[in-house]
Amino acid sequence: MEVLYQNLLNLDIRMVIMWLIGGVLIWLAIKKDMEPTLLLPMGFGAILVNLPLSGAVTQGLEEGPLSILYNAGIANELFPLILFIGIGAMIDFGPLLSNPVLMLFGAAAQFGIFFTLCMASMFFDLNDAASIAIIGAADGPTSIVVGQKLNSNYIGAIMVAAYSYMALVPIIQPPIIKLLTSKKERQIRMEYTQKPVSKTTRILFPICITIIAGLIAPASVALVGFLMFGNLIRECGVLDSLSETAQKVLANLVTIFLGITIASQMQADKFLQLDTILILCLGLIAFVFDTAGGVIFAKILNLFLKKKINPMIGAAGISAFPMSGRVVHKLALKEDPTNFLLMQATGVNVSGQIASVIAGGLILNFFLH
């Protein structure tokens, strides 16, 4: 009889709190449709690994499947990199290639990463601060790769923050944008002329980016390279079947394992610390200052431009694709139902994807010794 209840004696209140956190993640995924592909597996995984003496994770000498998956796919950065092939295959760089100047906004919107690095360095050592700051890349795979390479002690909290805030972009960004812009600025119209982009450009673009990023920020070459490889498969025109597989089957498979494996780092004793709350706050700061960086950069440019830019598009420079592009488009429609900014915002959003990976590479260049 004792066998039936003896494990209950190992139950800890902190585990119950983690079940609640897992429940909230599942609720956000299902009820609010927030990044369900990741938040749902993470939520379920948080419950799974916080059962007393859970066999899903390593207990003493007994290896657990989630710990094995973690070592096989996340500790060596394999899962996020493979996922990048799928993401690269999904991205259409067309709007960006027809308006290359939009790339500058993607660069400006990485400000939050470096601001947060300075903020986090007040509390954490530099490697942990850099890993926390990269939450502002608004890009899960980049956060995982940087955190792992820098041997961060807070990888679980960083991953949860990165994915949760990406899901919360529609809630985080609008108030910041409104705070920094006037109604008149939000109503600025931007003409969009779709210039034709040749197939040669579409094919050469991912190759050239890989070379440039590799030459300047060699630590980023795996991240950029896998993303661009996926895009090359998409654009080459002779690998449609591979492109489709990368976009759907491959990305879905990795996502299933990624979410639940990340949860293996959400064990109560590691996760329920004040450090975690601080990391969540710093992650929020990163997103806020990314948004502000993009908007303020656009406002500065407007001082010199005859044809004004709607400063809201700067906010789409954070990498959360395609949410932030849609947020800007919806805000513009709210101010003026005939003002369509979707294509410009999407172009900026795509450039944010490239810039955030490069930011991750630069961070690694600075701190990986």
Place this chain on the structure above:
Amino acid sequence: MLNLLASFEPMHFVENLRYMGLGMLGIFIVIGAIMLLTILLNKLTEKKEDSDSENKGA
């Protein structure tokens, strides 16, 4: 909590501002290079395709 308070070093913010400067400079240099290259690619392939279509027309 005590650990966090003990490790709080406000001067580190100022000391690490150089990473902010270097990082933003680095991003703009890389993105600037990519932007220029894209403009160049667009120009080069645009001309080539124009002349291709002219040749076909002739």
